[in-house]
Amino acid sequence: MLIPSVIFAQQTEIKGIVTDARTNETMSAVTVNFEGTTIGASTDNNGKYTLIADKPVTRIKVSFIGYKTVVKEIVPGKVQTINIAMAADHQVLAEVVVKSAKRAKYTNKNNPAxxxxxxxxxxxxxxxxxxxxxxxxxxxxxxxxxxxxxxxxxxxxxxxxxxxxxxxxxxxxxxxxxxxxxxxxxxxxxxxxxxxxxxxxxxxxxxxxxxxxxxxxxxxxxxxxxxxxxxxxxxxxxxxxxxxxxxxxxxxxxxxxxxxxxxxxxxxxxxxxxxxxxxxxxxxxxxxxxxxxxxxxxxxxxxxxxxxxxxxxxxxxxxxxxxxxxxxxxxxxxxxxxxxxxxxxxxxxxxxxxxxxxxxxxxxxxxxxxxxxxxxxxxxxxxxxxxxxxxxxxxxxxxxxxxxxxxxxxxxxxxxxxxxxQTIASFKRTMKLITLFVAGYDNLGPFEVGPVNTFYQYNPVEGFRLRLGGRTTTTLSKRYYLETYGAYGFKDDKFKYFLSGTYSINDKSIYSFPQDYVRASIQHDTKIPGLESQFVQEDNFLMSFKRGLNEIYTYNDVFRLDYVHEYLSHFSYKIELKSWNQAPAGALYFHNTLDGAPNVINDLQTTEVMAELRYAPHEKFYQGKLYRIPIPDKYPIFTLRYQEGIKGLFKGQYNYQQVTANITKRFYLSQLGFTDVDAEGGYIFNKLPYPLLDIHHANQSYSLQLDSYNMMNYLEFVSDHYASVNIDHHFNGFFFNKVPLLQKLKLREVVSFKSLWGGVRSENNPANDPSLLQFPVAGDGKPITYTLNNGPYMETSAGIENIFKVLRVDVVRRLTYLDHPDAPKWGVRARVLVQF
Structure with missing residues (x-):
């Protein structure tokens, strides 16, 4: 009967918290044991520990890598609370001299580590x-x-x-x-x-x-x-x-x-x-x-x-x-x-x-x-x-x-x-200045003016172009949004405008995820056929500077009615009704041949319904004032789009159907960096004039556009069916880091390859049918527009990025269709991008 009482009387229980003596923060995974025994434990996430022993013990030992070991006396046979403050073990050596005739070469063979x-x-x-x-x-x-x-x-x-x-x-x-x-x-x-x-x-x-x-x-x-x-x-x-x-x-x-x-x-x-x-x-x-x-x-x-x-x-x-x-x-x-x-x-x-x-x-x-x-x-x-x-x-x-x-x-x-x-006036002023500099908008409370980089531009059709615009903010309403701008070209002496109204169905800002809104807009403005700028507005001041012939424009009157619905799973769909009238401008003209005589076409009118499905699992982005800025990740993004042209609806002149599918994905290759791959394909059914076919995205600016063909001229290629693959690989300095001088500069290597297959069926080729709009030619009679029936268009580039930590410069080489008039073979393009 006495034995259990004796055992219980000998039981020792110690508990407490271990902290860093300098910061007072709790420390996890610290080893605490009764000295001279195998009884021990580790502190939990809150730095707490508990030790129990059924035999005589007199001291606890607390140890952790990088800290001085602490030993504390205890009273055996009692329950005690002992908190420990551990000090960093800063060992200072007066002098150490190591001499060796030759340092042994490191090898994996027979290496115990x-x-x-x-x-x-x-x-x-x-x-x-x-x-x-x-x-x-x-x-x-x-x-x-x-x-x-x-x-x-x-x-x-x-x-x-x-x-x-x-x-x-x-x-x-x-x-x-x-x-x-x-x-x-x-x-x-x-x-x-x-x-x-x-x-x-x-x-x-x-x-x-x-x-x-x-x-x-x-x-x-x-x-x-x-x-x-x-x-x-x-x-x-x-x-x-x-x-x-x-x-x-x-x-x-x-x-x-x-x-x-x-x-x-x-x-x-x-x-x-x-x-x-x-x-x-x-x-x-x-x-x-x-x-x-x-x-x-x-x-x-x-x-x-x-x-x-x-x-x-x-x-x-x-x-x-x-x-x-x-x-x-x-x-x-x-x-x-x-x-x-x-x-x-x-x-x-x-x-x-x-x-x-x-x-x-x-x-x-x-x-x-x-x-x-x-x-x-x-x-x-x-x-x-x-x-x-x-x-x-x-x-x-x-x-x-x-x-x-x-x-x-x-x-x-x-x-x-x-x-x-955020209630301090000076802070609000500072945030306004930062927003103006970064996003290009000046916030005036319920309305903001901008973007400032579009206030002035030059192009050959409009000459000097002035523009002023803005939009409402959530200060006015979270549910209703208005956006507008007006522009004037001093050469063509024409006003341009844009007006849109948006209603947020889920009572959230339209710049908040997930979006659920209806938007109606009207626009009268110029556009370069096939121009698709990435994160840059087309009337940005920097787009004033272009290479080669860039007088091919259209005047566009567009009415859009859109419905966008996003889900938390990052699946979304978009439904759009679009009425579009386009008329040639600058060096562009529309004409066909009727009864052997040239016939000038003043404009084209189309009405279409579009449905788009998009799935971007785990997508992350920063919602800017103009664009969603993606935060790249390893997950693919899928997009499927269907467009139906309806003849007779709002004066639409053509029936047609178009299907487009796109997949983008980043592949991480460990020490070799990462690769961004973009694959897309499209097919247009029915007979259409060339302005309604796929006009492939060209870039004649001096900026590097990842989603466009940087050595292709505007309106150079059209297709009614196509497939493309764009590959952009970043080595992250894998080679440069092994060259002493380049290593200090922190430069990084980058290469890219773009290939576009496509063609125009005989029914859509104006060479086979004079009643179709004819491909345009330059003033000297040289062709401007071609098909891809003679093989793929390809271009490649090699460049250096991380120059001054923000700049990428590529030397771009065009590989095919080099016999086209004014086709550039080499070019240098630059892109500003902040990277870690």
């Missing part, structure tokens, strides 16, 4: 979440951004006189510097479910909180999508890890030993299980690779227990001054390891060594991890990510009760401070 990493690679699958039939967990994410490395002088500037409450301070040696200015924060709480067969990964966001700016200036959803794309999950067991829109080879990828050097730098025996510290560095320091260290468990799992990943300063990443991600893994009841915490920090700046920049951090905490607990089928159905209907409505009390981590001092008031900031 490489043998160990191969065992880690061989055990990858068993250590992934995909090893379980079912898994579920709760996840907390916190993302925050600051203006960083600010000086006291900067803080005290007159412009910030009313903003002192915004600034935050931290230790001067922390990433981002001492003085920070918080600008953004987002938090998410989600339930996550995994099923192996059929494969399903699903996230249900139960709560979401985000700093929000005035939507007249900032697309808050686009900003969130952009930041989440920059700071994606770091899955070390994947072969490639996304970072800032690039993909870096994981140090435990299948082919990692061919690109990394590995070294065993420590054996840690005072933790359970024992760990081996494996350091790694790229074979070529300029390659898009990580460097750092990983800690491997020596319990037969060969699992990653902890990882610290950074990048070399020579890596070809723009604006990145510092980067560090820390991953912590926790042992599950099954004996396997799963990710429990990740912390990704990056500091950006125009100057890599000093000066103000932007510091961002994303922390992910995973808890309540359970395996092999199947859920009902409906849990796994639906899109990969769903948002609870009231996710954004959770108040402060909810977040205080459910947030598993304590906010840092500089984060605690950011939501309230940003709201207060």
């Amino acid at each position: 490489v043998e160990l990493i191969r065992k880690v690679i061989a055990h990858k699958n068993q250590n992934r979440i995909e090893n379980y039939d079912y898994a579920e967990y709760k996840q907390y994410e916190k993302m925050s951004f600051y203006l960083s490395d600010l000086t006291e002088k900067f803080k005290q500037k007159k412009i910030f006189k009313n903003y002192q409450f915004l600034f935050a301070e931290q230790d001067s040696d922390a990433m981002g510097g001492k003085i920070l200015l918080p600008i953004y924060m987002e938090e998410k709480l989600s339930d996550n479910y995994f099923r192996k067969a059929p494969y399903t990964k699903k996230q249900i966001i139960q709560a979401n909180k985000q700093v929000k700016y005035d939507e007249n200036f900032v697309d808050n959803e686009g900003l969130k999508a952009y930041f989440n794309r920059m700071y994606m999950d770091i899955e070390i067991y994947d072969n490639n890890i996304p970072l800032l829109g690039n993909e870096l080879l994981s140090p435990i990828a299948d082919g990692a030993p061919a690109f990394y050097k590995f070294f065993i730098t420590d054996t840690i025996k005072d933790v359970s299980p024992q760990l081996i510290e494996l350091s790694f560095t790229p074979r070529n320091t300029g390659d898009m690779l990580f460097q750092g260290r990983i800690y491997i468990t020596m319990d037969g799992n060969y699992a990653v227990q902890r990882a610290v990943l950074t990048v070399n300063k020579n890596i070809n990443l723009n604006f990145v001054r510092q980067m560090q991600t820390t991953l912590a893994f926790e042992k599950t009841e099954t004996g396997k390891y799963r990710l429990s915490q990740s912390d990704l920090k990056m500091d950006f700046g125009l100057n890599k060594n000093k000066g103000g920049g932007v510091y961002g951090e994303r922390v992910v905490l995973i808890n309540n991890f359970e395996v092999n607990k199947p859920r009902p089928q409906y849990v796994y159905n639906g899109p990969a990510q769903m948002i609870a209907f009231n996710a954004s409505e959770k108040g402060d009390e909810f977040w205080k009760a459910n947030r598993p981590d304590t906010l840092k001092p500089q984060e605690a008031n950011i939501y309230k401070n940003i709201d207060s900031l």
Whole structure:
């Protein structure tokens, strides 16, 4: 009867929290054990630990890589709370001299570090979440951004006189510097479910909180999508890890030993299980690779227990001054390891060594991890990510009760401070100036004027062209939108105009996803047949400068009635009624031959109904003032379009049908960069004059247009059936990084190839039928327009991008149809694009 009492009296229970002595932040994955025993545990995501022993113990030992080991005396046989503050282990050596006649050449052969990493690679699958039939967990994410490395002088500037409450301070040696200015924060709480067969990964966001700016200036959803794309999950067991829109080879990828050097730098025996510290560095320091260290468990799992990943300063990443991600893994009841915490920090700046920049951090905490607990089928159905209907409505009390981590001092008031900031008049003026510079619009409250880059232009038909326009904002109404402009050409002495009205059915801004609206518009303006500018308006000032003959224009009167409906799954459809009258202008003319005599046609009138289906899974974009700016990803985008011309409806002169299909996709090729592929095909039924056939997109400007043919002349090729493939490959400096001088310049190689197959059936070829509109010819009698019946049109280019971090310059070569008059064989084209 006395034995159980004696055993109970000897039981010792120790619990507490482990924190960083400098930052006071809790520390996860810290090893705590009773000294001299094998009884130990690791701290959880909140830094908490609990130890229980049924035998005499007198001390606990707390250890963590990079920190000084802490030993604390305890009273045996009692329940005690002992909180531990751990200090960083900064070991300073007075002097170390290493001499060697010859440094040994690094090799994978007979290298114990490489043998160990191969065992880690061989055990990858068993250590992934995909090893379980079912898994579920709760996840907390916190993302925050600051203006960083600010000086006291900067803080005290007159412009910030009313903003002192915004600034935050931290230790001067922390990433981002001492003085920070918080600008953004987002938090998410989600339930996550995994099923192996059929494969399903699903996230249900139960709560979401985000700093929000005035939507007249900032697309808050686009900003969130952009930041989440920059700071994606770091899955070390994947072969490639996304970072800032690039993909870096994981140090435990299948082919990692061919690109990394590995070294065993420590054996840690005072933790359970024992760990081996494996350091790694790229074979070529300029390659898009990580460097750092990983800690491997020596319990037969060969699992990653902890990882610290950074990048070399020579890596070809723009604006990145510092980067560090820390991953912590926790042992599950099954004996396997799963990710429990990740912390990704990056500091950006125009100057890599000093000066103000932007510091961002994303922390992910995973808890309540359970395996092999199947859920009902409906849990796994639906899109990969769903948002609870009231996710954004959770108040402060909810977040205080459910947030598993304590906010840092500089984060605690950011939501309230940003709201207060937007009430300050000087801040509103600053945002107006930024919007005018970036988007080209001057916000006047209920109405905004712009875009300013279209106020002036020159072209051979209109001469000097002046334009003034604008549109209403959400300040006037979220449901109703008006947009208009008026323009005047001093050479043709004609007014042009545009007017549209939009009604938002879902009572959201038409610039918010998902869209659901009806729009009606009328337009009278000029257009170059076949011109399709990418992210540039056709009457942009820069489009005044073109090569070769560019006097081929049409005057267009267009009425459109559109209905657009988007879904959260990124499936959308569009229905359009279009009445279009086009008349030749400039050097262009319409004529056919009747009874052997030329017959001038003044205009063409068509009326068509169009239906378009589009599916862009996981698509992300930033909604600009004029365009949606895509955030590239690996997922394909599918578009299918059908057009039906109706003769007799609104004076339409032709019956016809047209089908067009398009697929675009980005392929990531690890160390070789990435490739963008665009494939399209179309077919037009019935007999039509050439202006109603497909006029292939040409580019005679000096800007590089990815969706147009840069060596093709306007109206040079038409088709009633065609197929095209455009390939644009970016090497991300794979070759230049191995050349010492070029490595310093951070230049990147890029190549492209475009091919277009097509033709005009005999029934649509004016050479076979004089009653059709004849292909135009130049003033000297040389043909302007051709078919593709003699083979594909092809062009290729090779270029250098990342010049001054923003410029791409390509040398373009036309490969076919070189015998056409005024056909350019070589050209140099440039494009401005900011990349990481």
